[in-house]
Amino acid sequence: MPRSDPPAGLVDAAADGLHFHVHMVSDSTGETLMGVMRASVAQFPGVHPIEHLFALVRSPRQMERVLSHIEAHPGVVMYTLVNQDLRRTLEDRCAALSVPAVAVLDPIEATLSAFLGAPAQGKAGAQRVLDADYYRRIEAMNYSMAHDDGQGDDLASADVILLGISRTSKTPTSVYLGNRGIRTANIPLVPGAALPEGLERLKKPLIVGLTASPERIVQIRRNRLVNLGEEAPTSYVDAEAVKDELIHARRLFTRHGWPSIDVTRRSIEETAAKVINLLTEHRATLKS
Structure with missing residues (x-):
């Protein structure tokens, strides 16, 4: 034929x-x-x-x-x-x-x-009219950038606070959420470092933990060190040390009742979508 x-x-x-x-x-x-x-x-x-x-x-x-x-x-x-x-x-x-x-x-x-x-x-x-929603997104972006990687204060005015060990996509997820008009702060979980005082008492912000598989974290961290020209052995890329960091993080999330998201196989957009769904539920709970 x-x-x-x-x-x-x-x-x-x-x-x-x-x-x-x-x-x-x-x-x-x-x-x-x-x-x-x-x-x-x-x-x-x-x-x-x-x-x-x-x-x-x-x-x-x-x-x-x-x-x-x-x-x-x-x-x-x-x-x-x-x-x-x-x-x-x-x-x-x-x-x-x-x-x-x-x-x-x-x-x-x-x-x-x-x-x-x-x-x-x-x-x-x-849809491009410069209305209140447009300025709200700009303000949210500014907030997210000012509160990246544990910087800034006034966490009580955040919509979302992301917690996670290094290389769990906290910054790109914060930027994406900020572009959606969601005021987002992100805080790194560093071994031996305390969380911001009073974080666990905040009611308005949704606090979300980000995790990933140890193998994925080690891979990303090694690539980062190579890009920086630093190839000397360090606990930053030690598999057992990374596992300990993740165990500590998950226990922290469980202890405070904070929801967590495994980002191992998620794109930034998928992680942000999950956060937005959790935020909707969180806001409904606050109103009830």
Whole structure:
């Protein structure tokens, strides 16, 4: 049976998998499109998008440049456009080129509109308005940076406090949470060093312990020392010493009733998502 021709824009398989062109057309920054596209393509192993991002497309002239590029490199088109004329131009030309085009927010907005009984605002870049939420996230980021690795005070005003031995992803998780508007402090657990006075009496912040397997901690610490040019033997990378640190940390979390998360096989995003779920439960408990 003869093999059918591949769709336009589908590049032949290379050594690292199949490649295809994907065009993201937005009247805003395009961040939403980029996130949706990458999350969707991640479900297809061995497939790699050749990304073309067109942001702040708000005039017919800009649209014509976009369409010329799509015609030269046909592939999947994903878009978020509120201007009906620009949408129609893009859709008609893609149809003429036999190129699939998807308005990624339409199903969500239609569902919300039906549920709320109100039409969508139809304003380009509406999610980027400098509102109170924007400034709250900036303030949370500043707080998280100022309270990294045991620095700063005023822990009582934190939303989340992360505890963990060295190399348990405390800093990147704090930064990620701060970017989500969650005021996050992180405190290292160092052998022989005391915790900040009064930490165990704090009620408002959610205190979470981060752990990992000893093997993972040793591996990361060794890589860190190599990068620093320090290869002399030290208890910092001694397997038994690391096990003792982790045992002490877990006992500490258990003694105070602090939830803990094993980050060994978790990405920063997955760890942060778990923290956010715990924070939601914590806040509900405080209100009850």
